[in-house]
Every structure is written in structure tokens, then in C-alpha cells.
Amino acid sequence: xxxxxxxxxxxxxxxxxxxxxxxxxxxxxxxxxxxxxxxxxxxxxxxxxxxxxxxxxxxxxxxxxxxxxxxxxxxxxxxxxxxxxxxxxxxxxxxxxxxxxxxxxxxxxxxxxxxxxxxxxxxxxxxxxxxxxxxxxxxxxxxxxxxxxxxxxxxxxxxxxxxxxxxxxxxxxxxxxxxxxxxxxxxxxxx
Numbered sequence: 001x002x003x004x005x006x007x008x009x010x011x012x013x014x015x016x017x018x019x020x021x022x023x024x025x026x027x028x029x030x031x032x033x034x035x036x037x038x039x040x041x042x043x044x045x046x047x048x049x050x051x052x053x054x055x056x057x058x059x060x061x062x063x064x065x066x067x068x069x070x071x072x073x074x075x076x077x078x079x080x081x082x083x084x085x086x087x088x089x090x091x092x093x094x095x096x097x098x099x100x101x102x103x104x105x106x107x108x109x110x111x112x113x114x115x116x117x118x119x120x121x122x123x124x125x126x127x128x129x130x131x132x133x134x135x136x137x138x139x140x141x142x143x144x145x146x147x148x149x150x151x152x153x154x155x156x157x158x159x160x161x162x163x164x165x166x167x168x169x170x171x172x173x174x175x176x177x178x179x180x181x182x183x184x185x186x187x188x189x190x191x
Contacts, residue, residue, distance in 0.1 A: 020056060020066035027053045027074060038081055041156050045080070049073045055106060059113045069106050072099040085161065092166070093173040100145065100174030101181035104138035108185075127189035131182035138178020142171050 027050040034042035052073045056066035076095045079085055085092045108130065112118065146167050153160040 017063045017066070020053075020063055020070055023067065023070040023074060024050075024053045024057065027070070030074065030077070034081065041152070042081055045077050049077045052103070055110060059110045061106060061109055065102070065105065065109070069102040072102050075099075080160075092161075093169055096142070096145070096170045096173040097177035099177075100138050100142050101177035103141055104134050104178045105181050105185060107137050107141070108134050124190045127186040130189055131186035134182035134185050135175070135179045138181065139175050142174030142178070145174065146170055 027046065031043055031046040031050055034046040053070040055061075056069060061069070072095070076099045079091060079095060085095075111133075149160055149167075149170075150162050153162045
């Protein structure tokens with residue numbers, strides 16, 4: 001029985017790993033599509049996404065996290081370029097919530113791997129420190145995202161939505177998602 005479960009887990013991980021690589025290949029293709037379809041600004045956006053999708057591979061992130069994270073980056077970029085945020089009112093906040101949370105987890109995982117610290121080995125107290133770090137990283141990333149939107153609107157493309165309500169809503173969504181992600185990470189590490 002244990003052998004079947006192990007074999008099933010291995011197959012699941014391999015499929016998820018392949019899915020992450022497929023998303024990275026799609027990110028490469030997206031750079032080309034964006035350059036042709038949306039010009040320099042679109043190409044720059046998808047180059048940023050491509051760079052982001054390489055991080056999970058570089059740090060050997062868990063395959064399921066890799067897939068969710070990479071898919072969310074691609075979704076966020078395509079939603080911006082294809083006008084989905086205008087077409088679906090709630091999508092902007094949903095993407096800010098999900099993507100900021102996943103990026104915060106990935107950044108904290110990368111910092112843990114690069115520092116050689118395994119937060120999961122620190123026990124329950126370390127797990128909750130990890131939760132605070134994920135939430136804090138998410139808050140900082142949400143601010144950087146909004147600065148990027150402001151810069152893009154001011155200097156690159158005035159169709160990028162900015163404004164007080166949009167910015168505060170996006171910041172709140174990113175923070176909320178990161179807090180939830182931090183709690184989930186802490187619960188997993190505490191086990």
C-alpha cells in the first residue's frame with residue numbers, strides 16, 4: 001500500500017513539474033506574442049512574468065506551488081493586456097489577492113532556501129514567524145505593484161488603471177491574500 005501511495009505521489013509531482021515547465025514555455029511564447037501584439041510595454045510586462053516563472057525552478061519549489069504561482073503571473077498579465085479587468089469588475093481584486101499571496105510565499109521560500117534556514121524545522125513558533133514574514137512580504141509586494149501601476153500609467157501607458165479607490169482596494173486585496181497565505185503556510189509548517 002505504501003509503495004502505491006509513493007508511486008502515485010511521484011507521478012503527481014512529475015505531472016505538476018511538467019505543468020510548471022509548460023507554463024514557463026508559454027511565458028516565453030507570451031513575450032513574442034506581446035512584442036508583436038502590444039509592442040514594447042507588453043513585451044516588457046511578459047519579460048517580467050517570464051523572469052518570475054523561472055524562480056520556482058531555480059529554488060526547487062514544490063511543483064503545485066510552482067504551477068499556481070506561474071499560472072497566476074500569466075493570468076495577471078493577460079488580464080491586463082486583454083482588457084479582462086475592465087470586462088469583469090471583480091477580477092482585479094481577485095488577481096491582486098491571489099497573485100500577491102503566491103508571490104509572497106514564493107519570495108519567502110526563496111529567502112529561506114538561499115539563507116539555508118528551514119522554517120518548517122523551527123516548530124510552531126517559527127511557523128508563526130513565517131506567517132508574519134509572508135504577510136509582510138505580501139504587503140511590501142502590494143506596494144511595489146501599485147508603484148509599478150502608477151509608473152506605468154504616468155510614463156508608459158495611460159490606460160493602466162490608477163486612482164485612489166483602485167490603489168487602496170488593490171493594496172487591501174494583496175494584504176488580505178498574503179495574511180491568509182501566511183496563516184496557511186504557518187499551519188502547514190507547524191504540522
